[in-house]
Amino acid sequence: MLELRDISVSYGAIDAVECVDLSAAPGTITALIGANGAGKSSLLKAVSGLVKPKVGRILLDGEDIGALQPHERARLGIAHALEGRRLFHQHTVEENLVTAWHFRHPSGDFKRAVDQVYANFPILAERRRLKAGTLSGGQQQMLILSMATLHEPRLVLLDEPSLGLAPIIVSQIYEFIRGYCAEGGRTVVLSEQMASLALKVADQGYVLRQGEVVQSGDSAQLRGDGVAGAYLG
Amino acid sequence: MVFFLQMVFAGLSVGAVYALIALGLNLTFWTTRVLNFGQGSVLMIGAMLTAVLIAYGVNLLLAVLIALVAAGLVLVVTEMVAIRPLLKASGSMGWVVSTLGVGVFLQGLASLVFGTQAVAFPDVLFSSSATLQIFGAWVSVQYIAVFVISVVIVGLMELFLRRSTWGYGVRAVAHDRELASLMGIPVRKVVLLSFVVSGVLAGVAGILTSQISGTVDPGFGLHLLILAFVAAVVGGMGSAVGALIAGLGLGVLEKLIAGYYSPAAAQTVAFVLLVVVLAVRPQGLLGKKETVKV
Numbered sequence A: 001m002l003e004l005r006d007i008s009v010s011y012g013a014i015d016a017v018e019c020v021d022l023s024a025a026p027g028t029i030t031a032l033i034g035a036n037g038a039g040k041s042s043l044l045k046a047v048s049g050l051v052k053p054k055v056g057r058i059l060l061d062g063e064d065i066g067a068l069q070p071h072e073r074a075r076l077g078i079a080h081a082l083e084g085r086r087l088f089h090q091h092t093v094e095e096n097l098v099t100a101w102h103f104r105h106p107s108g109d110f111k112r113a114v115d116q117v118y119a120n121f122p123i124l125a126e127r128r129r130l131k132a133g134t135l136s137g138g139q140q141q142m143l144i145l146s147m148a149t150l151h152e153p154r155l156v157l158l159d160e161p162s163l164g165l166a167p168i169i170v171s172q173i174y175e176f177i178r179g180y181c182a183e184g185g186r187t188v189v190l191s192e193q194m195a196s197l198a199l200k201v202a203d204q205g206y207v208l209r210q211g212e213v214v215q216s217g218d219s220a221q222l223r224g225d226g227v228a229g230a231y232l233g
Numbered sequence B: 001m002v003f004f005l006q007m008v009f010a011g012l013s014v015g016a017v018y019a020l021i022a023l024g025l026n027l028t029f030w031t032t033r034v035l036n037f038g039q040g041s042v043l044m045i046g047a048m049l050t051a052v053l054i055a056y057g058v059n060l061l062l063a064v065l066i067a068l069v070a071a072g073l074v075l076v077v078t079e080m081v082a083i084r085p086l087l088k089a090s091g092s093m094g095w096v097v098s099t100l101g102v103g104v105f106l107q108g109l110a111s112l113v114f115g116t117q118a119v120a121f122p123d124v125l126f127s128s129s130a131t132l133q134i135f136g137a138w139v140s141v142q143y144i145a146v147f148v149i150s151v152v153i154v155g156l157m158e159l160f161l162r163r164s165t166w167g168y169g170v171r172a173v174a175h176d177r178e179l180a181s182l183m184g185i186p187v188r189k190v191v192l193l194s195f196v197v198s199g200v201l202a203g204v205a206g207i208l209t210s211q212i213s214g215t216v217d218p219g220f221g222l223h224l225l226i227l228a229f230v231a232a233v234v235g236g237m238g239s240a241v242g243a244l245i246a247g248l249g250l251g252v253l254e255k256l257i258a259g260y261y262s263p264a265a266a267q268t269v270a271f272v273l274l275v276v277v278l279a280v281r282p283q284g285l286l287g288k289k290e291t292v293k294v
């Protein structure tokens, strides 16, 4: 369970996020919908700890995590897949997975976790010895998702996971996300510019404009309100 | 031919030390994008402390150990007072001045405490008169020991970076700090670790060079630092083995030029090489292209 209370984020004089309240329940997918610059990434970064909110509280299963460093939050079970295909491009696929695994003090078995990744995305098994930078955009996104979910975190934040990908890959990736979320009550929060796409996969949505939540509700309701038709990008 | 070989062996020996220093410079550059211009003084501190402690009758191994711990500490303190505070203001280049300042300060401190005179460096590794004949050329056993120790350490560093968990941490932080922290990597600890290791490498390099030169003084280290910097750049910022090959090549080149032409020309050639490499291949001859995320 993720709860944000009155979160505001600023970069100097720029207010990126203003007074956002949000809650995301286990076993559900929450979409942050908004145009470029609406504050989606900043909000996700506040949750993972990459930026420090000016005010507000962040609760993970009731515990205030606001004072923790990003790596401490990662170890508590918060995974954050950044926008823009951020991975270790000069490391091989397998080295990326090793890096994603070891520092989170996982209790499970690395071998089993990696086998699971390769079962989910067989193409990654084929490319395991290649530099991550040489993969196609879709394969990179698969690797990023696998790195985020490798140690089965309870909260997964995904920043524009579909951006720039072919529709067939997007549905494959969304299917994976839905499956991951449904298993064992995990919480997923993802951001998208395309409302129609986001509302297809998400259970509920928050529409952001210039850092503020202007609409929220479950996906059916938002679709009914005509949010899905608007391309917010 | 014998003279040629002698120059080559001497070059391999000093070149291996350049590689050690280059690797130390690289490590902290990877994790912070800062070049420590004070590294030369860390070499000096390592060598000076060893020489002075041994002169006071401290056991050899203990003296080396203390010197290396001191060298590691000096770099950690450098990071805390002269690098980290200046990186807070993003895009600041203040570290150029502040790291240079730490170097000058250490040099001044050493002059105050130990005097400005060169101190004789004791025989830590074998005797300076011990020699071996290789292909007809007489080579000092110390040269061989320095070479072997340096190459082994570079090899261990490569293994550490490629195989150990913390090595993965260093490479991850080098590549993308934010992403590394999201992977659960304690970035701050990794940065400090890189400074400790860099300091120890510099300390070892200082001791090894002084072993060859026979003396150490507070000004020692600058010339080495310049050549190591060339080795780091030529070898590519991102490769321990690259630094080794570049260091060895540079050492041999330096000794050959010094032996056949003049010692003064050696440095000039090193700089010409640096400029040519930077112009032709900015990522170094053996380095990988960096994609620095901002």
Ligand SMILES: Nc1ncnc2c1ncn2[C@@H]1O[C@H](COP(=O)(O)OP(=O)(O)O)[C@@H](O)[C@H]1O
Binding pocket: A011, A014, A015, A016, A034, A035, A036, A037, A038, A039, A040, A041, A042, A043
């Ligand atoms: N590091 C930063 N420094 C300054 N301003 C930033 C930074 N990151 C984002 N912003 C600004 O904050 C606002 C929100 O950006 P962002 O959170 O990236 O939105 P989104 O992810 O929805 O595109 C924008 O006006 C953007 O220019």
Ligand SMILES: [Mg+2]
Binding pocket: A037, A040, A041, A042, A083, A159
């Ligand atoms: Mg964004």
